[in-house]
Amino acid sequence: MASIAVYSVKGGVGKTTFSVNLAWCAATISRRQTLLWDLDPANGAGFLLSVDPKKKLTADTVFTQERGPAKLIRKTSIDNLHLLPADESLRTLDRQFNKLGKKKRLAKLTAQLSKDYDRIVFDCPPVLNEISAQVMRAADLIIVPLPPSPLSTRAFETVVREVQGSGKRHPPILPVLSMIDMRRNLHREARQANPKWPVIPLSSAIEQCAVRQEPVGEFAPLSPALKAFAQMWTAIERKLSKL
Numbered sequence: 001m002a003s004i005a006v007y008s009v010k011g012g013v014g015k016t017t018f019s020v021n022l023a024w025c026a027a028t029i030s031r032r033q034t035l036l037w038d039l040d041p042a043n044g045a046g047f048l049l050s051v052d053p054k055k056k057l058t059a060d061t062v063f064t065q066e067r068g069p070a071k072l073i074r075k076t077s078i079d080n081l082h083l084l085p086a087d088e089s090l091r092t093l094d095r096q097f098n099k100l101g102k103k104k105r106l107a108k109l110t111a112q113l114s115k116d117y118d119r120i121v122f123d124c125p126p127v128l129n130e131i132s133a134q135v136m137r138a139a140d141l142i143i144v145p146l147p148p149s150p151l152s153t154r155a156f157e158t159v160v161r162e163v164q165g166s167g168k169r170h171p172p173i174l175p176v177l178s179m180i181d182m183r184r185n186l187h188r189e190a191r192q193a194n195p196k197w198p199v200i201p202l203s204s205a206i207e208q209c210a211v212r213q214e215p216v217g218e219f220a221p222l223s224p225a226l227k228a229f230a231q232m233w234t235a236i237e238r239k240l241s242k243l
Helices: 015-029 044-048 088-100 105-113 130-138 150-164 185-193 204-212 224-241
Strands: 002-006 034-038 081-084 119-123 141-146 173-180 199-201
Touching: 002 015, 002 130, 002 224, 015 034, 015 044, 015 081, 015 119, 015 141, 015 204, 015 224, 034 044, 044 204, 088 130, 105 130, 130 150, 141 150, 141 224, 150 173, 173 185, 173 224, 199 224, 204 224
Parallel strands: 002 119, 002 141, 034 081, 034 119, 141 173, 173 199
Antiparallel strands: none
């Protein structure tokens, strides 16, 4: 099992869209049993997959009641892909982690889930607190979406410091240029400066994910957008194989 966190301290970078489409690639292209774990209280991943959280159990009970996550996990319409949805109870998760005093609670739960899943993808909230610290201890790889802008560069530097500060055995980071439009000078310069980074283009197909509430591979299997996500997933699998 390997766990992949899609993380940024900056909102609006396409983090949830990345998470859903990469989970789709894991489940559909690699045919791996995949769990998408939404840690963002907005439940964007659930929205994009047309899956609502269960009403009787809130998402935070996984962490606060020593309860296994199985009862909260939902099937999706996609083979091999399950979702552990978020809800507003996760707004106080940082305080709950601090109250619990268990620095590896998320890592422990992830290890338990390795019996059932080959890949776990975390959709992380854009925060810099105990939640992000727990993610760093649980993840094998950190994916950082980076639209080409000075603010994104600054946010990436913050992520690097956070990851490196999580310990000597911190997870590797894979930065990804997102929303790239090669007609724009700034975007071309970003690509030229980082030729080895994966690239996800600015794409109407990707924007349609929220409208259709589906990963791009479900409705645009021949699109450049899916090709870019598939290539990115290949790079992820290659990186994981070297860990």
